[in-house]
Amino acid sequence: xxxxxLNPFVTILAWLxxxxxxxxxxxxxVLTVIIRILTFPLFAKQQESQKKMQQIQPQLxxxxxxxxxxxxxxxxxxxxxxxxxxxxPVGGCFPMLIQFPILIGLYQAIFFxxxxxxxxxxxxxxxxxxxxxxxxxxxxxxWTPIPQLASLLPELDLTLAPTENPTYALALPLLVLVTxxxxxxxxxxxxxxxxxxxxxxxxxxxxxxGGQAAAMTKSMTTIMPIMFGFFSLSFSVGLSIYxxxxxxxxxxxxxxxxxxxxxxxxxxxxxxxxxxxxxFEDDEPVKKTRKTRKKKARKx
Amino acid sequence: xxxxxxxxxxxMSLLILGVFVLTGCVxxxxxxxxxxVGLIELYGETHIAIAYNNDVAILSPTNGxxxxxxxPLNGEAMRDNENNPRTWILRGSENEGSQFFSVPxxxxxxxxxxxxxxxxxxxxxxxxxxxxxxxxxxxxxxTNMLLAGDMLYLPFQNGGLSAVALEDFQEKxxxxxxxxxWAQPLLVDDMLIVPSIDHFLYAVDRSTGERFWSVDLGGxxxxxxxxxxxxxxxxxxxxxxxxxxxxxxxLNEYGTQxxxxxxxAVDENGIIYVADLSGYVHALDxxxxxxxxxxxxxxxxxxRAGPLVFGERxxxxxxxxxxxxxxxxxxxxxNAREIDDRPELLxxxxxxxxxxxxxxxxxxxxxxxxxxxxxxxxxxxxxRQTWVYPR
Numbered sequence: 001x002x003x004x005x006l007n008p009f010v011t012i013l014a015w016l017x018x019x020x021x022x023x024x025x026x027x028x029x030v031l032t033v034i035i036r037i038l039t040f041p042l043f044a045k046q047q048e049s050q051k052k053m054q055q056i057q058p059q060l061x062x063x064x065x066x067x068x069x070x071x072x073x074x075x076x077x078x079x080x081x082x083x084x085x086x087x088x089p090v091g092g093c094f095p096m097l098i099q100f101p102i103l104i105g106l107y108q109a110i111f112f113x114x115x116x117x118x119x120x121x122x123x124x125x126x127x128x129x130x131x132x133x134x135x136x137x138x139x140x141x142x143w144t145p146i147p148q149l150a151s152l153l154p155e156l157d158l159t160l161a162p163t164e165n166p167t168y169a170l171a172l173p174l175l176v177l178v179t180x181x182x183x184x185x186x187x188x189x190x191x192x193x194x195x196x197x198x199x200x201x202x203x204x205x206x207x208x209x210g211g212q213a214a215a216m217t218k219s220m221t222t223i224m225p226i227m228f229g230f231f232s233l234s235f236s237v238g239l240s241i242y243x244x245x246x247x248x249x250x251x252x253x254x255x256x257x258x259x260x261x262x263x264x265x266x267x268x269x270x271x272x273x274x275x276x277x278x279x280f281e282d283d284e285p286v287k288k289t290r291k292t293r294k295k296k297a298r299k300x
Numbered sequence: 301x302x303x304x305x306x307x308x309x310x311x312m313s314l315l316i317l318g319v320f321v322l323t324g325c326v327x328x329x330x331x332x333x334x335x336x337v338g339l340i341e342l343y344g345e346t347h348i349a350i351a352y353n354n355d356v357a358i359l360s361p362t363n364g365x366x367x368x369x370x371x372p373l374n375g376e377a378m379r380d381n382e383n384n385p386r387t388w389i390l391r392g393s394e395n396e397g398s399q400f401f402s403v404p405x406x407x408x409x410x411x412x413x414x415x416x417x418x419x420x421x422x423x424x425x426x427x428x429x430x431x432x433x434x435x436x437x438x439x440x441x442x443t444n445m446l447l448a449g450d451m452l453y454l455p456f457q458n459g460g461l462s463a464v465a466l467e468d469f470q471e472k473x474x475x476x477x478x479x480x481x482w483a484q485p486l487l488v489d490d491m492l493i494v495p496s497i498d499h500f501l502y503a504v505d506r507s508t509g510e511r512f513w514s515v516d517l518g519g520x521x522x523x524x525x526x527x528x529x530x531x532x533x534x535x536x537x538x539x540x541x542x543x544x545x546x547x548x549x550x551l552n553e554y555g556t557q558x559x560x561x562x563x564x565a566v567d568e569n570g571i572i573y574v575a576d577l578s579g580y581v582h583a584l585d586x587x588x589x590x591x592x593x594x595x596x597x598x599x600x601x602x603x604r605a606g607p608l609v610f611g612e613r614x615x616x617x618x619x620x621x622x623x624x625x626x627x628x629x630x631x632x633x634x635n636a637r638e639i640d641d642r643p644e645l646l647x648x649x650x651x652x653x654x655x656x657x658x659x660x661x662x663x664x665x666x667x668x669x670x671x672x673x674x675x676x677x678x679x680x681x682x683x684r685q686t687w688v689y690p691r
Contacts, residue, residue: 117457118442118482118522119331119670122604122619122646125537125559125577134559135519135538138479138497 177229513548535560562606
């Protein structure tokens with residue numbers, strides 16, 4: 001099952017390698033760009049959903065206060081609010097669930113294509129779907145970032161970790177950290193989560209859930225870049241290049257200018273519309289009893 | 301719980317799951333190679349040597365147990381502090397974390413040489429199994445070395461071969477290749493045949509390293525060639541199998557279904573048996589320009605190791621965890637044995653026949669896997685499992 005995703009990626013990567021003058025770094029960059037562009041509608045959908053969720057947060061809070069103690073009524077009111085604003089509460093997760101196997105497939109494809117040992121390489125024999133690509137194996141794994149400065153920046157072994165490469169390769173985990181942080185930061189501001197942080201902080205004293213969510217978001221923005229930076233220290237240099245490329249695309253994607261361009265290309269509507277205000281008929285919390293239900297039924 | 305918190309928790313869980321996947325908990329294979337198996341003389345008898353990851357062990361062919369160390373002074377078994385018999389196992393964890401994929405080579409009564417995957421050549425006292433000295437190497441070694449006369453030939457994982465004189469352990473010459481050498485070189489008279497995954501097969505003078513010829517085989521060459529009828533037979537990752545003259549000319553070529561990674565076998569009639577990584581075994585007539593006699597897919601997964609011929613049977617071991625016995629006349633399946641847990645059978649096979657120095661009553665087939673509790677499995681000729689190492 002997993003092979004259905006992985007094998008085409010490995011094949012396309014090998015094909016790009018052949019097409020791009022046997023430059024594996026360029027092949028990784030191009031494949032990452034292609035995949036990120038193809039999955040952009042999913043990203044945008046996820047962002048849109050998260051943004052809408054943020055926009056209706058004040059109304060949600062009002063409802064929470066209003067229907068404190070009546071979960072059923074609260075849930076009905078929430079559903080109405082979602083309906084009126086065309087928000088799917090789990091809508092942000094679904095596109096992400098689809099993107100995840102794709103991004104992991106891309107990661108694994110790079111891992112397999114850069115096989116450096118017999119144990120890793122033996123798997124590649126079952127993954128190349130286009131005849132003729134076998135003659136490219138093993139792919140060139142040595143890379144000089146700037147050929148003109150080869151004496152200053154000696155070639156890197158893309159299959160080895162930065163710690164096993166020339167010292168300057170240690171800049172890569174740092175780049176991974178910085179670009180991951182940059183992308184996270186822009187993602188948060190793009191979905192309005194930074195903007196709502198102040199409101200959430202105000203609620204902290206009252207123990208509101210928004211405060212906890214903001215704290216969690218903040219810790220993710222801190223932890224994830226450190227985690228990825230740390231992992232890049234032990235992953236191969238080739239994978240760090242993938243992380244940096246992917247993050248830079250994310251930065252472009254979430255920057256205001258990038259968003260405008262991509263929205264025009266993909267024809268997406270403006271996501272900054274004001275949320276629909278919903279007025280509820282029942283101002284007072286209603287306790288659902290058999291009597292009230294019967295009354296309502298008779299009215300109908 | 302607030303929906304926003306729930307969503308954040310879900311998002312975080314997914315990210316953590318993603319990180320686990322990315323770090324290799326799912327899918328990607330982290331590993332170096334498979335076990336190397338060979339024969340070695342110890343106490344006047346032929347034993348089996350196996351090298352894989354942390355350990356190098358010398359085993360009794362009778363039962364697969366590690367050989368016991370004998371005190372040469374009194375002929376008694378050596379014992380450790382807890383009075384247990386000491387056995388011939390060299391542990392990488394006790395030797396600066398060495399990893400081993402190359403079997404030991406005996407250079408005198410008391411000394412063996414072992415190349416590790418940490419760029420070192422270890423000189424080991426084989427009486428007490430202790431490293432006496434470690435010589436630094438230019439690169440990692442992940443296949444068997446070759447000893448010929450007073451020269452040791454060390455193939456390197458990332459490219460190149462080094463010829464070292466046993467006399468002083470000085471490097472006499474080197475061969476440069478653009479990619480690794482992942483199979484033991486072959487010596488044909490004074491010519492050393494070196495396969496490389498840079499797509500070339502090289503022939504060099506064993507004494508000086510002077511290159512006689514090199515031939516491009518279109519894909520990585522990761523197996524030791526077979527010498528038969530004065531010609532070389534070897535496959536490549538370009539899904540091709542070649543017959544090459546000893547002066548480096550490709551005489552004939554046969555297209556396989558997938559990469560060829562194992563050394564082929566030959567029978568007394570000159571029929572060559574070659575397996576590929578799509579699970580096919582091919583029988584080719586070496587007297588008729590590699591004309592196909594038969595070609596059958598026997599395994600669900602690839603066959604990495606070269607097949608063996610024994611009597612009227614061709615034997616192959618696959619990544620699907622099974623060993624297959626075929627009729628060599630038509631490739632018909634005679635018998636198949638499944639190893640417990642179906643580990644990938646990636647290491648080279650070996651066939652041992654009873655001899656003066658080999659204490660076995662009947663021929664023994666050795667199959668190696670990458671399963672830590674089934675590194676070496678011994679079968680009788682009838683397919684009955686005899687022993688397993690480690691036990």
